[in-house]
Amino acid sequence: MTRSYDPHAIEEKWQAAWDAAGLYSVSEDASKPKKYVLEMFPYPSGDIHMGHVRNYSIGDVVARYFTMRGMSVLHPIGWDAFGLPAENAAIKSNSHPGTWTYANIEKQTASFKRMGFSYDWSRKVVTCDEDYYRWGQWIFIKFWERGLVERKSSPVNWCPSCKTVLANEQVVGDGVCWRCKSVVHKRELEQYFLKITEYAQELLDDLDELPGWPDRVKAMQANWIGRSEGAEVDFTLCDESGEPSDRTITVFTTRPDTLFGCSFFLLAPEHPLVREFVAGTEYEAAVMDVVKAAEMESAIDRSSADKVKRGAFTGRYVINPVNGEKVPIWVSDYVLMEYGTGAVMAVPSGDQRDFDFARTYGLPIPPVVLADEDPLLAELADVRERVMHEVPWETAFAGDGVMVQSGEFTGMRGGKASEGMQAVTDWLAARGQGRSSINFRLRDWLISRQRYWGNPIPAIHCPVCGLVPVPEDQLPVVLPTNVDVTKGETLADHPEFYETTCPTCGGAARRETDTMDTFTCSSWYYLRYCDARNDAAIWDTDKTDYWMPVDQYIGGIEHAILHLLYSRFFTKVFRDMGLVTFAEPFTNLLTQGMVKLDGATMSKSRGNVVAPEEIIAKYGADTLRAYILFMAPPDKDLEWSNDGLDGMWRFLGRAWRYIAEVAEESASGAASVADATDPASKLLRRERHRVVGKVSDDVERFQFNTALSAMMELLNTAMDYRREVPADQRDTALERDVAETLTLLLAPYVPHMAEELWLEVFGKPESVHLESWPAWDPAAAASDEVEYPVQVNGKVRDRLTIAASASEDAVREAALALPKIVENIEGKTVRKVLVVPGKLVSIVVG
RNA sequence: GCCCGGGUGGCGGAACAGGCAGACGCGCCGGUCUCAAAAACCGGUGGCCGAAAGGUCGUGCGGGUUCGAUUCCCGCCCCGGGCACCA
Structure with a gap:
């Protein structure tokens, strides 16, 4: 007897198996075309939320699809782990920002694995790890050498709640802090700036080189550059x-x-x-x-x-x-x-x-x-x-x-x-x-922050030599762990950190105690993924040449200016340094819409949160993944509702039952009609090809909702076939093909269920996620009969079913001979008869 | 004010290049199964008129082009977003 669909019995099993097999680890492979699929890495804020589920589910489907299409796919993950929320949380819970951050990373790692995402975990980067942030300091020194670092006094944005300065890009809406939404004040202060304005013209011009970016984002950046x-x-x-x-x-x-x-x-x-x-x-x-x-x-x-x-x-x-x-x-x-x-x-x-x-x-x-x-x-x-x-x-x-x-x-x-x-x-x-x-209008990027949990700025103030960079061989300036933020301490409260000697003259000097804006960390992580474990260099240019630019970047619209502008700037400087060979980091950009509840962005402080874990506990990760993709096209805001979850659950249950029944039947060698030509078999065969084509097209233009609905159509047709055609008249080879094809089409969306069906129900030898995408033949999707709606003066009055091969004249004559049409044109002059092949017939009378 | 999006059934949404508006799903209604319910399965489901056949209206509003417009053009309205005392 066929087992029914039970996600709880299979999901964690496959997650462990994929992990153990290193199924998603990749390396450069010159024999295959490459794809770099990247979702904006998360801030380790604690539990994952629906926005994460949506963002990373989109990326996962794209990555799995390209893998099945025979590409070498880089799909990494990491954490944007420096930043203020860690300090605030540490103060609240009387602990250390690092403790909080690493605990959250662990938690989120578990959640991501629970969702079945296909990451190459061996490339993980965590920006607060010393072996990551040291290269951030190295970049700062290199920028300095190129004259792109400036410390100057100017009126700057001060967030009284974060107790630090902000870059212009980080003041949003009506002059509020992007992070905490407090009203920002102007203060005259001496701060570090990166001279992004030197690249203003190129940042503007090169927007035209980005046809794969939404116009909205390009318009926002152009506006901002001003x-x-x-x-x-x-x-x-x-x-x-x-x-x-x-x-x-x-x-x-x-x-x-x-x-x-x-x-x-x-x-x-x-x-x-x-x-x-x-x-x-x-x-x-x-x-x-x-x-x-x-x-x-x-x-x-x-x-x-x-x-x-x-x-x-x-x-x-x-x-x-x-x-x-x-x-x-x-x-x-x-x-x-x-x-x-x-x-x-x-x-x-x-x-x-x-x-x-x-x-x-x-x-x-x-x-x-x-x-x-x-x-x-x-x-x-x-x-x-x-x-x-x-x-x-x-x-x-x-x-x-x-x-x-x-x-x-x-x-x-x-x-x-x-x-x-x-x-x-x-x-x-x-x-x-x-x-x-x-x-x-663009201003230089203010990057110094008067906070502890960030990358220390590698600079030294010498009373004799002035401001001097920390020499490259003395990097990294290690962020000390003994700073107690619960007492309001920063690096400026720790003499053992800031008391130092001048690298130029050897005299007593004071180390810089400001840290860098976290956006400096996120401006180059996508490059580090290409060579994440390199101890000797920031990355090997051969590796970035192989993987970069990112073919598909996916993330929230809130970074339309911030992260995306900064990253473009960094890439251009790296190009000028000879570190990379391209000028734009992200070829195609998908900005996914927000997940809302009752019209507002889900947030803990607002108390309008639906926890992904609760949905997983009830339905499993596969249903959640498929459902959130089915709800709306990815670039549109999505109003969360539990109402449709049962529908997705029913679909997966039906698909399971159909596939399992067909697999068992064909394994038992039941009676079969080969290459059946009855109308039902022909319809099912056509649908099989049409749907594979449709699902392929849809994923390439990110219409996951219609891809899933096409799979539902195929399943509906396949189940009608089983219900309507007696067992001894069915084309079981065709049914077997449909069942296997459906499993392959489903694999990127519901990877656990597809894997269980593939390996355990069909008994295949190798993971479904290493299989090739099913082939389809457009000719096989075409019907040998077409139905023409026949319009009289723009109104459909009848339908004509005729051989697809019928000539235009034949179609015209047959249409004019239809009884209802004769009735409608009786006593009137036929002025024009238009036949649009394969589409319709339009008769104009007067 | 300028610049981007968007407005389609009760709901989420579909219609890829101007060709059957409402795919697919939710919900709802009816049915099968059941002592009953849930689950599952089957059928129906844009509005109005009609017993039905059928008719008619219908994609924010008003015009236009076209045999034909959700789709193209002109003029508006509304919603969301970005920029804005930027000289």
Whole structure:
């Protein structure tokens, strides 16, 4: 008697067997095409959640599929193990971040094995292991040698809850910390930066080289990099009488064509010249009010667009280079020190912010670029001198138009990328008072963190030699284990760590006590997987050449900018160092949607969690894997519901029963009709080929939901066949083929069940996961008869079943002869009869 | 404001290149089995009209192209996401 499907009796058995056999270990194999399938490695947060189940199930199906297609597949796993949650947890539980981290890694390892994922465990990397983070320090030193490390003072993001600084990318939403969602403040601090801005243009350009990335992610990165074309313009400082000094202030503008409309000049409150200008003057009090107010504000308030712009006159002036006009310098909080030069030429007629400011403080608003349909154009079309100082508008005009009141440029086209813009820039350049310029919104990456559980920055502060790198042969700087975070300690509390000698002069020096942003650890782990156990080098370039780039990367959309931008940057630097031979690390990217419950992301703090372990305990891992893939296409958000689990359970139970029955029957050599040609056998044979083709196509475009539904269709057809065709008339060879094929198709989705069927029920000698993907013949999937819907004026009135080989004329005639069609076209003129071969017949009558 | 997605039955979703809208599954309804229930299995299931045959409406809204539009074009609405006082 056939056993029924019992996942609890088989899953752990096969997990142990695969582990013991090292079934998923791979090495470079020049005889096969390679595939590198990678899911973003997890932070060891404790229990796995549904987001993990989804992410890693997707990757597992893809990896297993490519393996069955005969590829050499690298499918590794590891842990992004440095980071703040470990410190917070250690403080809470009065232990050590390392203890917590390694315990969680163990727990998650068990969970991943319980899910049956096909990882090559021999390549595991854990970023807080010394043999991993030492290479992170090595990278830092190499970046330093290339001039890509800078320690500088600047206004930086401070998270008061994490008690550390953050990179710009790590401030999300309305100015909150990406990790803890606290409101971030600006502080002036000296910190370490990696000069990602040196690669801004390439990071932007190469997005076009990534057709395998979602447009959404590329748009987000392009947005973030924020390239603006324009010009720098030098304004000369002058005194009240207009007498020029020898000092200039440079601004960046995207609209040099509007320069004649500059009626005031602005400095950011943090601009170093502000204090100098107003010290001891009658303007000092008002200006310093603006400066102080800006300092007090959080990043959110400061950048809120609908806020009233605060400002004050400094008592100073600059000269507008195009018309020699004396322009007053104001201070305003809407000018940002971090962007451009911290100084702005204000053109209120062409910029809404300047417009608002001018209206608030009664400053002139001379028009310089007019829309083609603007009534003012009649009056000003040929006016070169400034005769109008105020516009009758309620908003600024920032579009393309005609330049007026603009000296020799009057009459030219103005606007972004306009002739006027180029002409003014050229004019300035010829006089040395300006030049074309490109500005990026992207800032350098702030990587130092004032926390313990991270990779120590390998630098030494020497009172004589300044800041010096730790020499390569003294790496790694080992993270000491005796730091007690429960007492709020960091490396700065441990003299035995920071007291050292200068590697250059040998004098007493202080070791850096900041650690690196965890995103530095995750920016190169995918390369280390290629050669994870290498003690002598970060990796062997032959190995990265074989495996890289990652063919399929899979992870959450939340890293659209963060991790994915940083990794692209690292890869480009490694290329420039000669460490790799490609410029982009991830050829194809799949950003899987979030798993939600009641419309919100599942999270422990919200208390809306469905634990994967509970589902596994009831249904087994295979049902969970298949179900989460069946619920929705992988890139869409998924609203979790237990309701469909029973459906997947029933499907697997039915598939088991069908396959087991057929296997036993064919083993017992029951009666058979060979190559049966009755309609039911022909249908089943067609379905077998159609479904293999469909499932293959679907996995390649990640439509796991429709792949599974196609398998259900095949099973439905196969079971109908068994029910409807008497036993002695069945084509048992065909049934056996269908049962084996179904097992192979199921293998990537439900690896335990497929393995049990393959080895124990069919009695095959070798694991199903080493089998070849079933072949299919598109010709065998085609029917020898087709059914044409026949439309009359766009409405289906009847159906015509006819031989697939029938000519168009034959189809047309047969369609027109159908009784219902005759009825419908009676008394009308047939104007047109369209036959779309294999699709439909469309008759137009009038 | 700018830039990306998305809107299809009671629900999750399908329709790959303009060709039968709603595959597959859930749920629901009816049935078989059972003393009964659960499980399992079989059948039905977009709305409206109709006893049925059949008709008719229907993919966010309004137009357009086409023999034919969920699909292409134009103009909107709504939802989600990114950027945003970036000069």
